[in-house]
Amino acid sequence: MAASTRGDVSETQAEKKRENNNKQDDSDLLTVPEGWVEPKFMREDNPRGLLEESSFATLFPKYRESYLRECWPLVQRALNDIFINATLDLIEGSITVTTTKKTFDPYAILRARDLIKLLARSVPFEQAVRILQDDMACDIIKIGSVVRNRERFVKRRQRLIGPKGSTLKALELLTNCYVMVQGNTVSSLGPYNGLKEVRKVVLDTMKNIHPIYNIKTLMIKRELASDPELRTQSWERFLPNFKHKHASKRQQPTKKKIKKEYTPFPPPQPESKVDRELASGEFFLREREKRRKKMTEIKVKQAEALSRKQEERKKAFIPPKEKKIIKKTNKAPVKDKLDIEAIKEKVKKAKNKKLGAPPAKTSTVPPTGHSKNTKSTS
Numbered sequence: 001m002a003a004s005t006r007g008d009v010s011e012t013q014a015e016k017k018r019e020n021n022n023k024q025d026d027s028d029l030l031t032v033p034e035g036w037v038e039p040k041f042m043r044e045d046n047p048r049g050l051l052e053e054s055s056f057a058t059l060f061p062k063y064r065e066s067y068l069r070e071c072w073p074l075v076q077r078a079l080n081d082i083f084i085n086a087t088l089d090l091i092e093g094s095i096t097v098t099t100t101k102k103t104f105d106p107y108a109i110l111r112a113r114d115l116i117k118l119l120a121r122s123v124p125f126e127q128a129v130r131i132l133q134d135d136m137a138c139d140i141i142k143i144g145s146v147v148r149n150r151e152r153f154v155k156r157r158q159r160l161i162g163p164k165g166s167t168l169k170a171l172e173l174l175t176n177c178y179v180m181v182q183g184n185t186v187s188s189l190g191p192y193n194g195l196k197e198v199r200k201v202v203l204d205t206m207k208n209i210h211p212i213y214n215i216k217t218l219m220i221k222r223e224l225a226s227d228p229e230l231r232t233q234s235w236e237r238f239l240p241n242f243k244h245k246h247a248s249k250r251q252q253p254t255k256k257k258i259k260k261e262y263t264p265f266p267p268p269q270p271e272s273k274v275d276r277e278l279a280s281g282e283f284f285l286r287e288r289e290k291r292r293k294k295m296t297e298i299k300v301k302q303a304e305a306l307s308r309k310q311e312e313r314k315k316a317f318i319p320p321k322e323k324k325i326i327k328k329t330n331k332a333p334v335k336d337k338l339d340i341e342a343i344k345e346k347v348k349k350a351k352n353k354k355l356g357a358p359p360a361k362t363s364t365v366p367p368t369g370h371s372k373n374t375k376s377t378s
Contacts, residue, residue: 038134046104055098056113060120065090071125075115078129082108086116095120114138118189122182127189130178139195144184146206153206157181160205167211171201174218213242 060068068075072088079086083102088095097112111132118128118138130136147153161168161181172179175197177190188198201214217239224230224238277283282290 040134041105041107043104046106049101049104050099050106053099054109055096056109056116057094057096058113058116058120059092059094062093064120064122065093068095068119071119074125074129075119078132079112079115082112082132084108084112086112108132118187121180121185121187123178123180123187123189127178127180130189135191136189137192137195138187138189139199141186141188141199141202142184143186143202143206146203156206156208160186160202160211162211167215170215171198171211171218174215174222213240216240 068088069090076086079097082105083100084097085100086095086097095116097109097116099109103109114131114137115128117140118131119125121140131138143157144153147156159167162170168179168181171177175190175194177188177194177198179198180187186198186202188195190198197214197218201211204214205211220238220240221235224235230238271279274283282293285293
């Protein structure tokens with residue numbers, strides 16, 4: 001009995017190990033190794049070619065005709081590399097692509113179909129030709145029917161583009177896709193994951209959700225994907241939750257009706273023409289007098305109108321008032337206070353000064369004896 005129980009335990013342990021190994025193998029199969037590239041489809045994979053001819057056609061607008069004429073040789077050269085014929089019909093305004101006997105890739109015709117669709121939707125040839133690569137796909141999003149009001153549609157489409165195309169450029173950098181907004185459609189070209197994000201952002205923008213919110217989440221996802229530890233974890237705690245706020249305010253009417261107070265009595269009956277004539281006394285006048293009165297009233301009105309017109313005509317002949325010309329003169333600066341003492345000194349000097357004669361000199365020589373004798377003789 002003991003041996004049998006030991007054998008059962010060992011069998012159950014072996015089964016558990018097998019299940020764990022299978023689980024690990026499944027997880028390894030689900031994850032794609034880094035740097036893995038799908039092998040290219042070669043002629044050896046389909047040596048006999050296709051059984052029947054396939055073709056696709058699309059219409060293009062008139063304004064694309066001149067551009068398609070210029071780049072058509074490049075389109076034919078690119079499609080000849082994958083053995084597909086292309087014809088441009090300018091009379092009907094259509095492009096047709098068909099397979100040939102040399103075509104070996106069955107998916108090549110679908111890529112050629114996407115190429116002519118992108119060219120018809122104003123995507124330049126340099127970008128549209130990338131659809132022929134294996135890791136590229138395209139998505140044409142119709143936005144014309146999302147918003148009914150035309151003005152609102154134009155505003156939201158411009159919001160998607162952003163000022164000077166900045167919002168669209170940020171979306172292209174985050175999703176690794178080329179995005180072209182033209183008319184009622186948005187054409188995008190790039191990897192599958194990026195196309196999925198582009199479609200979400202475009203449709204949310206047309207539903208009145210600003211693209212900056214989705215761009216912020218894409219930036220956070222990009223940083224989390226670069227971290228090897230957080231790559232396998234849930235990102236819900238890191239992503240922001242933008243709640244849409246509704247302003248619950250009832251729109252007030254521009255003209256409000258004021259309710260009158262309730263009265264049980266009916267409103268007074270309005271006066272008729274006869275009542276007014278009775279009150280003014282016109283009712284008792286004769287017809288001649290009534291006509292004469294009306295004519296005088298009309299003449300008075302005409303005279304007033306005539307005088308008004310004449311006044312308006314005379315206004316043109318009234319000269320405008322001229323502005324007085326004020327000449328600017330450079331006056332010498334006047335001193336606020338006069339120095340009276342200095343003026344008095346100048347007057348005194350002028351009085352003492354004799355015109356044409358030198359100033360009188362005072363003699364400093366002492367008197368001699370000769371002078372005394374002269375005095376005595378005198």
